[in-house]
Amino acid sequence: MANMITSELEGLLYGRELDSPVVKVVRALSGHGAVSTSQIARNTGLARSTVSTILADLKRSNLVVEMEARNPGPGRPAVAHSLNPEAGTCVGALLDVDEIRVIVADVAHNVVADLAMPVEREYSPTKAARVVKHAVDTLYKEHSLAYASLIGIGFAVSAPIAPDGRVMRSSALPGWQGTDFREALEPVLQKPIFADSESNCAALAEMMWGAASGSDNFVLLKLNQAVSGAVVVDGKALVGASGSAGEVGHIVVDPHGPLCRCGNRGCLELYCGAGFVAKMAADWLGRSIPVDEIVARAVQGETGFRRLLADAGEAAGRGLSMVGAMINPPLFIISGILAGAGDLLLAPLRASYEKHSFVKRDDVDEAHYPVFRVGKFLDNDNCLGAAGLVLRHSSRLK
Ligand SMILES: [Zn+2]
Numbered sequence: 001m002a003n004m005i006t007s008e009l010e011g012l013l014y015g016r017e018l019d020s021p022v023v024k025v026v027r028a029l030s031g032h033g034a035v036s037t038s039q040i041a042r043n044t045g046l047a048r049s050t051v052s053t054i055l056a057d058l059k060r061s062n063l064v065v066e067m068e069a070r071n072p073g074p075g076r077p078a079v080a081h082s083l084n085p086e087a088g089t090c091v092g093a094l095l096d097v098d099e100i101r102v103i104v105a106d107v108a109h110n111v112v113a114d115l116a117m118p119v120e121r122e123y124s125p126t127k128a129a130r131v132v133k134h135a136v137d138t139l140y141k142e143h144s145l146a147y148a149s150l151i152g153i154g155f156a157v158s159a160p161i162a163p164d165g166r167v168m169r170s171s172a173l174p175g176w177q178g179t180d181f182r183e184a185l186e187p188v189l190q191k192p193i194f195a196d197s198e199s200n201c202a203a204l205a206e207m208m209w210g211a212a213s214g215s216d217n218f219v220l221l222k223l224n225q226a227v228s229g230a231v232v233v234d235g236k237a238l239v240g241a242s243g244s245a246g247e248v249g250h251i252v253v254d255p256h257g258p259l260c261r262c263g264n265r266g267c268l269e270l271y272c273g274a275g276f277v278a279k280m281a282a283d284w285l286g287r288s289i290p291v292d293e294i295v296a297r298a299v300q301g302e303t304g305f306r307r308l309l310a311d312a313g314e315a316a317g318r319g320l321s322m323v324g325a326m327i328n329p330p331l332f333i334i335s336g337i338l339a340g341a342g343d344l345l346l347a348p349l350r351a352s353y354e355k356h357s358f359v360k361r362d363d364v365d366e367a368h369y370p371v372f373r374v375g376k377f378l379d380n381d382n383c384l385g386a387a388g389l390v391l392r393h394s395s396r397l398k
Pocket of ligand 1: 249250260261262263264267269
């Protein structure tokens with residue numbers, strides 16, 4: 001039974017009839033999880049009555065189920081439609097420097113299982129394919145899922161991926177430069193392959209499950225050891241000509257500054273990343289201290305650590321004001337380990353953005369001034385977003 005619905009779902013998701021109303025409805029459900037008839041109509045541009053008829057057909061064939069809406073508006077019926085969770089599963093995999101992480105989600109957007117596997121640094125694409133296959137087999141066996149229910153595997157890669165599917169230069173996966181990602185992984189996995197950079201996947205996770213839920217236009221800034229980012233326009237993370245759109249951390253803010261791991265000098269990352277905070281704290285204390293401890297002690301009220309986070313926020317706000325001058329997004333999501341400090345980071349970041357921004361708060365009404373929000377996911381967002389690539393049918397490699 002489940003196999004039959006999965007085949008039907010795959011036929012609709014991967015078929016060529018992109019303009020067919022039923023395909024539009026199925027893709028909207030796959031991309032958005034549980035949604036109302038009106039939301040599907042808005043999303044697809046189809047008439048509400050057409051959507052209702054299609055939904056009734058899809059329910060009869062067991063591909064769609066009805067459920068209670070998560071956030072029903074006042075007076076609205078609390079009913080949402082979703083793909084049947086038994087209709088299929090997808091996998092999100094994060095290819096990190098020394099770890100490969102895998103999550104399994106069903107097509108109704110529920111996370112079913114996850115697993116992290118350590119790998120030796122500088123692993124090859126073939127090794128990655130084998131580790132992912134092993135992790136997926138283990139999880140599917142553990143949760144009594146059939147491999148046949150798997151409709152696609154999304155990858156969050158610690159490197160930019162060009163639109164032609166080739167991996168660009170990256171210090172995290174040095175041996176992968178120029179690799180055709182799909183050619184390297186598909187023979188082992190035998191499933192449709194989707195891939196994007198880690199930060200674009202993180203943005204997708206915030207949009208589908210997190211702090212940017214309901215927003216189709218926003219900029220993500222992720223403050224970890226590496227400072228990364230993503231620019232989401234009309235629900236899609238920009239990839240750019242060579243896959244490096246949204247690399248906010250490598251905006252050069254001081255051409256005479258210290259060398260960055262990317263080979264340039266004075267990149268923003270060197271002034272607002274976790275590495276900056278850790279280095280300053282170590283200089284101050286005379287010994288190294290983990291970044292999560294710095295954040296925790298700042299939250300507890302230690303003045304020196306608060307100042308370091310405020311300095312990072314100030315630099316980040318200045319960097320984002322440059323992004324604001326270019327694309328004026330309505331929403332900034334700030335995530336990563338430093339975002340755990342909440343307003344200790346965000347308040348100076350906002351003030352700095354306002355100070356350096358082209359558009360001032362007094363120039364526009366509140367609704368047109370950017371909102372700054374801490375991301376929902378401080379961990380595992382890349383992996384979740386990688387599964388999101390499959391559900392949103394985004395960045396499929398062919
Ligand atoms: Zn750099």
